[in-house]
Amino acid sequence: MHTFDCLYIFFTLVNLEVVARLDARTKKQRPGMAFPPSGQAEGKGYQVVISDMSLGGASLEGDLPPGDRLILEFAHEGQRIRLWAEILRTGQGGTAVRFLHQSKEEVLHLWSVLREDLKGGVEDDCPYCGEALHQERECPHCGLSRDFDRDGYLLEHLRRTVGQRLRWRLERLNADRLLSLLTFVDGQLLGDLGRGEQDEEFVGTCDGMLEVFSLIRKVAPTDIPVLILGESGTGKELSAKAIHERSQRQSKPFVVINCAAIPETLLEAELFGYERGAFTGAYTARKGKVEQAHGGTLFLDEIGDLPIGLQAKLLRFLEDGTVERIGSRRPRRVDVRIIAATNCDLEDEVRKGRFRQDLFYRLNAFTIQLPPLRERGKDKVVLANYFLKRLCKENGTRRKRFSDEALLAIGSYRWPGNVREMINKIRKALVVSKEETITPEDLSLEAPTPKPSPQGIKALKEKVEREGLLRALETTGYNISRTARLLGVSRPTVYNLMKRYGIS
Ligand SMILES: Nc1ncnc2c1ncn2[C@@H]1O[C@H](COP(=O)(O)OP(=O)(O)O)[C@@H](O)[C@H]1O
Ligand SMILES: [Mg+2]
Incomplete structure (x- = not known):
């Protein structure tokens, strides 16, 4: 949606009488007609004088049709302008109505009328707050501008006052409405934001993970290549992202390529790109992932699956910082930080001749091992x-x-x-x-049962007891009372067991 459409919708929703103070008012008196919502065709109009008009509403003097809604009509430069309005209150100064705008065009049309009125009065009081002004374009009291003729004035004005409009609206809500609104905003809007990838949390409290976080913090601000090791699903990609987000390169691309997921024949083109006509089907030139990551970070996932031929080409890039697209002899300089990850034993791959030792040393400058x-x-x-x-x-x-x-x-x-x-x-x-x-069944997990063991029954009992105690402690976050309840024993028993099994 266009910004103005948003503001328009917002404007009509939030446009209450009190908000009129945020909308410039003209004091020009105009003759007009007020019709009941259904009666305009039959001509049952009431003559009124319109005074004090803003985008939000107006004051009307004279008799009005019965009911709380009306259609206000007036002429401007030979055109008829019709506005739906709702009566807010009637007092000495006449009747205050609020406009129920039907479209964005209507708002803009009304604005063009008001602007003509407002432009003349540089000597007047501030059209917003009513304080006396001396030719200033910006009111020193309320800070709002009177440069009505400037392009985009209205949009700019709405933008500046949107927060205030919302605040006034909120201040008038009762506690129930406010609470349900907060719940809605929290659950729907902020929840949505929290779901975004950037806000993905990296959770860990055990020593192994604290060590990982500390390594990430240390290596992130440097440009050193990082090798992340760990079983599948342990958070290698999450770690790579965390490094990128804590580096100087955070505003530049984070590009991922999974070396195991792409067939060998396509991998070279994916990584290094190609020139037009480099091979059948290359109708246009294309940047590879390395070039796409320029200025940022390239994450090479499953690096152990990189074919030996491409290992040489990657090594060349790591050594001199240039890439050649397929079908090109022109080296291009690219500035990329490399993070690689694998769940295989790369040193073993090196020993078996499947992974180049020199590339391994290049990538292995800094290693992070994720615990299972x-x-x-x-x-x-x-x-x-x-x-x-x-x-x-x-x-x-x-x-x-x-x-x-x-x-x-x-x-x-x-x-x-x-x-x-x-x-x-x-x-x-x-x-x-x-x-x-x-329940465990919902998770497709079995409730744990001890396996038979060749050890004596006493040793077996102790083993089970110790494991059960440890598990209960982990489950409750080492809360002794809850552990006791979970195990169906007293708190002193838990302390005794912990002492017996050397758990602190
Ligand atoms: N410590 C963690 N805290 C929160 N989410 C995690 C953590 N570790 C992994 N994840 C999530 O688990 C999933 C797998 O992690 P990923 O980084 O893709 O693992 P890998 O690359 O090692 O296979 C992802 O959705 C990731 O966000
Ligand atoms: Mg992965």
Whole structure:
């Protein structure tokens, strides 16, 4: 929607009598006719004098048709102007009406009339606040401008006063309306904003993740290439984005290419681009991802899958900062920061001759290792609660919570698909769960049961006891009372068990 359309809609919605003070008023007296909304055709009009008119409304003197709505008509330069109006109040100075504008054109037409009136009166009082002025174009009292003739004056004026209009409107709402409005704004508008990728949170409280955050903060402001290692779904791409967003390059592109997802034959063109006619089908020249990332960051995902031939070409780029499009001999200088990621053991690939050692050393200047989710202790529960809240908000559904068994199951499951798997499981659970609480079954997780062991029964008991205690502590965020309740024992028992198993 065009800005003016937005403002127009807003203007008509918010345009209350009190707002008239934000709209320039002319004091010119005009003869006009007031018709009942249905009676205009039959000519049952009432003669009125229009005084004190603004875009928002006017004062009328004279008898008016019965009812609270009317059509006001007056002539201007041979044209008839008709406006729908609603009666606000009748007093000594006449009747105050507010205009119910029907279209943007109508607002603009009325403005052209008012502007003519206003232009003359540079000696007059401020048409907004009414304070005395001495030829100033901008009122020193209310700060509003009188440069009515300037191009775009009205739009500029509406823009400047929009906040004030809204505030006045809000001040008149009662507590109930205000609350429901706030809930709406929070849930719908801000919720939408929060959903945006930029606001994606990077959640982590365990030592492993705190270390990752610290490395990200350290390396982000530099231009050093970064190699991010970790299993699939552990947040490698999220880390790359976090580095980009904390770097000087944040306002420039963050370009992702997944080396495993693109067939080898197309990968070179994707990465380095091509000139027109470089191969059959190359009707126009195209920039590759490296050039697209100019000034910004290029994220090479699954770098272990980069074919050996392209490894040489990438190495050349890393060494001299230039790329050659396919079919071109002209090297182009490109300024890009490289972040690569992989879930395979690159050193092993090097040993097996599948990955160039010199490229490995180039990329490996700074390494960040993301721990698998199963090694993140209480973060499993922290993350699960975070995603549950986020997904409920995204779906616009009521808040749900995990049952204690579900939290235990989340804490003991091994999460081979890591965070991505967790998001998917919770998303599915939200669909299938009927109740307010989400059970292990909703998550397709089993409540944990101990496996038989060749050790003696005492050792087995202790092992189970220790694991159960740890899991309960992680689940409750090391809250002793809740842990005790969860395990069905007293608080002193929890303390004793912690002491026995050396948990602090
Ligand atoms: N610590 C975290 N906090 C919040 N969201 C996370 C976290 N780690 C991963 N995610 C989310 O999990 C999904 C998978 O992460 P991604 O970065 O694509 O993993 P990878 O690149 O390692 O496969 C993404 O939706 C990402 O936003
Ligand atoms: Mg990924």
